[in-house]
Amino acid sequence: xxxxxxxxxxxxxxxxxxxxxxxxxxxxxxxxxxxxxxxxxxxxxxxxxxxxxxxxxxxxxxxxxxxxxxxxxxxxxxxxxxxxxxxxxxxxxxxxxxxxxxxxxxxxxxxxxxxxxxxxxxxxxxxxxxxxxxxxxxxxxxxxxxxxxxxxxxxxxxxxxxxxxxxxxxxxxxxxxxxxxxxxxxxxxxxxxxxxxxxxxxxxxxxxxxxxxxxxxxxxxxxxxxxxxx
Numbered sequence: 399x400x401x402x403x404x405x406x407x408x409x410x411x412x413x414x415x416x417x418x419x420x421x422x423x424x425x426x427x428x429x430x431x432x433x434x435x436x437x438x439x440x441x442x443x444x445x446x447x448x449x450x451x452x453x454x455x456x457x458x459x460x461x462x463x464x465x466x467x468x469x470x471x472x473x474x475x476x477x478x479x480x481x482x483x484x485x486x487x488x489x490x491x492x493x494x495x496x497x498x499x500x501x502x503x504x505x506x507x508x509x510x511x512x513x514x515x516x517x518x519x520x521x522x523x524x525x526x527x528x529x530x531x532x533x534x535x536x537x538x539x540x541x542x543x544x545x546x547x548x549x550x551x552x553x554x555x556x557x558x559x560x561x562x563x564x565x566x567x568x569x570x571x572x573x574x575x576x577x578x579x580x581x582x583x584x585x586x587x588x589x590x591x592x593x594x595x596x597x598x599x600x601x602x603x604x605x606x607x608x609x610x611x612x613x614x615x616x617x618x619x620x621x622x623x624x625x626x627x628x
Contacts, residue, residue, distance in 0.1 A: 424535035427515045428528040439519055447512045454509060510611035518618040525580030526621045532576060533569040533597050534613035541565035541601055555604065562602050569594035569617075585628040589621050596620045 431439045471479055511534070518527045545561020552558050573590035581589070597617050599605075605612040 422535060422539055424511055424515075425532065427535075428531045431519065431524065431528055431531075436519060436524065440516065443512060443516045443519070447509070447516060450506075450509050450512060454506065505608075507608060507610045510608040511614075514611040514614040518614050522618045522622050523580065523625070525577055526618055526625070529573045529576040529593065530614045530617040530621070532572050533593060533617055534610065536572055537565040537569045537597055538601060538609065538613070540568045553602070555602075557602050557604075562598050565601050566594045566598045569597045573621075581625075581628075585625065589624055592624055593617045593621055 427439070427443065430442060434442070474482075514534075515531055518530055522530075541557075541561040541564050544564035545558040549558025549560045551560065570590045570593075573593045574586060577586040577589055597613050600613045600616050601609050605616070
């Protein structure tokens with residue numbers, strides 16, 4: 399049997415739209431930070447992360463549930479088996495529409511995102527955190543939604559020049575809008591450019607362990623270092 403790995407795969411545009419719609423829920427994290435502050439955000443995200451870790455083994459094992467159902471077949475009636483099979487097929491179809499292939503075997507992107515959000519909230523200043531998380535959420539979504547249908551110039555990893563440009567412009571706009579709430583314009587413009595470049599490169603090369611993790615960390619760290627120059 400061919401061995402599956404945790405490397406990335408591609409989704410159709412329709413499936414990508416569904417996935418990115420769900421992905422935009424990540425914007426709740428900066429919204430939470432603005433509404434309830436740093437300490438409460440840390441507490442709430444920590445609780446959510448614990449819940450994710452509890453649910454994750456169940457989610458991963460769910461894709462092996464067909465095998466379990468087949469083992470149960472001798473002990474249940476044909477009608478019950480048919481009912482369970484139909485419900486299971488329907489649920490698996492829905493999950494496959496938004497999950498990448500590697501996420502059926504490995505940690506889901508939502509866990510990487512939550513861990514990174516917790517780290518940056520703990521370590522970095524407020525508006526750098528809000529900007530970095532918003533870029534990681536919106537930039538990734540826009541890059542996929544532009545790159546999928548309009549990407550004509552492809553890199554070896556399947557990403558497109560058009561998607562990368564979309565990420566850069568989105569990231570720059572987000573940082574240019576958010577950072578002035580905490581910093582003067584002499585910092586904002588170079589920070590927006592630097593953050594957009596870093597985020598674009600991380601997304602393009604899918605920096606390990608996962609770009610949902612790496613984008614927040616790298617952007618926050620780069621902007622924090624730049625802050626010392628101002």
